[in-house]
Amino acid sequence: MKAFGRGEFLGKTLESYLGNILDIFTYRDDTIFLLKPSQNGFSVDVDSFIRYIMEHDKKDHYAALGGSTPLFYKTVLSLKEKIKPVELGEKAIVHTGGGGWDGRKGNINIGTMIERWRFVEDVSKFLGIPEENFTDTYSFTENSFTMTGHYSKEYRDYIFHVPKWAKVIIRDFKTLKPLKRSGDRGLIQVLNAYGTEGFAGASILVDDIGEIVDYNRCPICNTEGMTIKIIGRVKGTEAKGCGATLGGDN
Numbered sequence: 482m483k484a485f486g487r488g489e490f491l492g493k494t495l496e497s498y499l500g501n502i503l504d505i506f507t508y509r510d511d512t513i514f515l516l517k518p519s520q521n522g523f524s525v526d527v528d529s530f531i532r533y534i535m536e537h538d539k540k541d542h543y544a545a546l547g548g549s550t551p552l553f554y555k556t557v558l559s560l561k562e563k564i565k566p567v568e569l570g571e572k573a574i575v576h577t578g579g580g581g582w583d584g585r586k587g588n589i590n591i592g593t594m595i596e597r598w599r600f601v602e603d604v605s606k607f608l609g610i611p612e613e614n615f616t617d618t619y620s621f622t623e624n625s626f627t628m629t630g631h632y633s634k635e636y637r638d639y640i641f642h643v644p645k646w647a648k649v650i651i652r653d654f655k656t657l658k659p660l661k662r663s664g665d666r667g668l669i670q671v672l673n674a675y676g677t678e679g680f681a682g683a684s685i686l687v688d689d690i691g692e693i694v695d696y697n698r699c700p701i702c703n704t705e706g707m708t709i710k711i712i713g714r715v716k717g718t719e720a721k722g723c724g725a726t727l728g729g730d731n
Contacts, residue, residue: 515548515556527556531564534608538567546608547576554595557604568609575610579620579627582713598637617641619711623685625673628709633701636710640694643707648672651691651709666692666712688715 488495513533516523537544547553582597597617605612615632617639628649630641643649650670651660660667669691672684690712694700699708 515552525552525556527559530556531560534567534569535564537569537573538609539570541570541572544569544573545576546573546610548578550577550582550595550600553577554600554604557607561607566607566609570609571611571614573608573610574614574616575604575608576616577618579618582711597639601632615639621687621689623687624671625675626671630711631702635701636694638710640699640701640708640710642699642704643709645706646673646675649691649707649709651693652686654715660693661696663693663695666690668715669709669711689713690715 513526513529515525515527515530517526577600582595601612601615604610605615612632612634617630617632618627619630619639619641620627626644626647628641628643630639632638633640648671650672651665651667652658652670653660653667657668667690668686669689670684670686674683692710692712694708694710696707698705
C-alpha cells in the first residue's frame, strides 16, 4: 500500500496516506486481506474470503468485516453464484470506511452508485449478519474528526453521532441560518477546537447535505448527543475523491 500510488511532487516523493496509516493499526494473526499484490497493482483473493466465511458459518464467532465498500460489495454479490448464504451471527459486524457514498466509497463503477440500504440488506441476507450490526463513518479530507454511525431499519439509513468534543450545524441552503428541528435539511458545517495550531480546520462548511435526526439523543440507541443523517451532495458539485488516495498523480 505504501508503494502503490507513489509519485513525485515538487521534487518530493509522496506516498499513499492510507498505506502509511496502516502502521498504527494492530491486526490479529488471523486477519485476512482481500487485496493481494499483483503485477497490475492488486487482485482480489476471493478464495480466502470464501474459506473465512465458511469457517465461521453458524458458529456465532466474533468477526469484523470491512474496508473498501465497492470491493466488498462486488465480492459478496459475486459469491451468490458460487456458494449458498452463510450465517455469521449476531457477534459479527460490518464497517464501511470514511468518506461519502457519493464519492469513490459508493461507486461500483463510474456512474453506478451503491444505495446504502441495498448494500446493508444484500450483505446482511447473504452473510447472515443483523442489519443493526452495520456501522459507517462520515468524514472528509478537510475535517479533523470523524463521525461514526449505525444502521437503522426504521430510517433505512445510517444514523451518525456527533462527538461530544465537536459540533455540527445544519444551515439553511439559501440563508445559511442554523436549523434546529428534526427533519430539517441543509449544508453541513463542522466545528472542532482541537489541533487548530497546526491545522486551519476549526470551522468548515462543506457542500454535503445533512438532516437533523435529533438534537439531544439518538432515537435508536438512546445515546446522548446530536444525531444526523447524510443525504448526499448539493446538486452540481462533483465527487472529489478520497484523501486516502493522495499521490503524485492527484
